[in-house]
Amino acid sequence: MLERYDRQIAVIGEEAQNKILNAKILVVGAGALGTSILNSLVRAGVGFIRVVDMDVVELSNLQRQMLFDEKDLGEKKVIAATNKLKLINSEVNLEPIVDRITADTIGKYALGCDIIIDATDNFSTREIINKYAIENNIPWIYGGVAAAFGMAKTIIPKETACLKCFMKKRTNEEYTARNSGIMNGITAVIGAIEANMAIRYIIGKPSTKLIYIDLFEDDFQTIEVKRDINCTVCGGEKVD
Amino acid sequence: MIKVNAKAFAMLSKYIETNKNFEILVEEGSTLRDVLNKLGLPEDEIFTCTINGENATLDDKVKDGDNVGFYPYLGGG
Numbered sequence: 001m002l003e004r005y006d007r008q009i010a011v012i013g014e015e016a017q018n019k020i021l022n023a024k025i026l027v028v029g030a031g032a033l034g035t036s037i038l039n040s041l042v043r044a045g046v047g048f049i050r051v052v053d054m055d056v057v058e059l060s061n062l063q064r065q066m067l068f069d070e071k072d073l074g075e076k077k078v079i080a081a082t083n084k085l086k087l088i089n090s091e092v093n094l095e096p097i098v099d100r101i102t103a104d105t106i107g108k109y110a111l112g113c114d115i116i117i118d119a120t121d122n123f124s125t126r127e128i129i130n131k132y133a134i135e136n137n138i139p140w141i142y143g144g145v146a147a148a149f150g151m152a153k154t155i156i157p158k159e160t161a162c163l164k165c166f167m168k169k170r171t172n173e174e175y176t177a178r179n180s181g182i183m184n185g186i187t188a189v190i191g192a193i194e195a196n197m198a199i200r201y202i203i204g205k206p207s208t209k210l211i212y213i214d215l216f217e218d219d220f221q222t223i224e225v226k227r228d229i230n231c232t233v234c235g236g237e238k239v240d
Numbered sequence: 241m242i243k244v245n246a247k248a249f250a251m252l253s254k255y256i257e258t259n260k261n262f263e264i265l266v267e268e269g270s271t272l273r274d275v276l277n278k279l280g281l282p283e284d285e286i287f288t289c290t291i292n293g294e295n296a297t298l299d300d301k302v303k304d305g306d307n308v309g310f311y312p313y314l315g316g317g
């Protein structure tokens with residue numbers, strides 16, 4: 001049964017593989033990052049994955065959203081993705097949810113999950129995830145992309161910095177695929193990094209740094225991020 | 241005056257000629273915000289900023305020889 005994961009077990013060991021097989025993950029979004037994340041998690045053998053997204057597959061998605069093909073056009077993304085993922089690994093328990101993550105809905109979808117992975121396309125939803133995750137002591141993975149650039153960070157409540165600790169004041173000035181375009185290299189890479197960060201958390205070897213990648217400048221940065229004791233979301237407690 | 245190496249990452253490079261590292265002269269005791277203003281970067285587009293590879297606030301002071309970086313909001317998914 002574990003033969004499928006032979007090459008992975010050669011790196012992490014059987015005990016870690018069993019942790020992955022028992023893990024429960026919420027993936028918020030089934031677009032470019034989401035399909036890359038789901039592709040990695042399902043192949044790695046994550047036991048249960050709930051994925052939430054409202055959108056349907058459009059022609060312009062096929063350039064980068066790696067689980068969809070032409071016959072999925074018009075289908076709900078979470079349904080099309082789940083159908084493809086079941087063919088990849090039928091041992092994974094997948095739960096597609098056609099809905100939007102809001103401050104009101106996040107609680108019921110995150111319930112019972114060990115970790116939340118961000119594959120959203122806006123900072124408003126990320127702030128909802130961050131606040132919920134900190135208040136309910138659930139780790140989450142931030143990921144964001146635009147053009148050929150991307151970032152990712154593992155956020156563990158009260159241990160690492162939260163999103164608000166290193167994010168300046170929120171504005172409407174955010175770059176997205178919609179206003180800046182997007183290359184499929186960066187979504188594949190950042191999605192794979194987010195999935196890898198989630199796996200690392202699950203097996204007890206969490207990533208600590210904020211990662212920044214520019215695929216057009218061959219620029220790869222790792223940034224040390226400290227907790228902000230005055231953080232309005234996670235602060236107010238002794239740090240270090 | 242002190243010299244810092246500044247870099248505006250991703251889309252922020254559109255506000256300056258290059259996103260390659262370059263040196264900028266500021267008064268001693270300057271903050272990261274002073275560097276930002278000297279570069280002509282809009283503060284409301286700064287997601288996070290760094291001094292020598294660690295995240296910093298715009299009120300943090302810079303020293304001679306520091307490497308500073310400014311990153312925009314990468315919001316897409």
Ligand SMILES: [Zn+2]
Nearest residue numbers: 162165231234
């Ligand atoms: Zn915080």
